[in-house]
Amino acid sequence: MFDGDPRIERELLEVLRLAPAPIAHRIVTTCVIVGVAIDSLGWIDGYPDPPCDDATRVVLGCMARGIICHELSHAWHRSPRSPRSPRCRRERLRDAERMRVDMARAAVANDDVGWLVDLELEPETMADRVASLWLGEVVNTCGARRNAEIIANIQRRAAATGNEGSDT
């Protein structure tokens, strides 16, 4: 299910045509894909009806096939979610953020964030590998800039005040 810039849609359809069948099936049956930003001044629109009760939302802001495949690989690899109440979702997100704050504090306290950077990069390198196999060319979204963003996020989380972490 796609809505948005038709140029992104053309690239999306092309990469789906190249996709291994299980990936293509998963994407078309569980994802709402929105293409935004290229030459866009803005628009308002409703979301299309999702293909299932708990659709995965994919937002694409470029026509680069490597990036499109990378994001679709995340969507394909994501575990199926069972429908949950909004409150349950919020609690799970809060618990996950608490765990990330605790891990960031431990990494910064030990002056060793490398293991946490590797852990955060794992799903990204996996999506890059799937996208590379899919397109038959190297897709690498995990360069120095991504590393620096992850380290900055770890330091931000470690420095966060309040009760985000379980040790406060």
Ligand SMILES: [Zn+2]
């Ligand atoms: Zn990614």
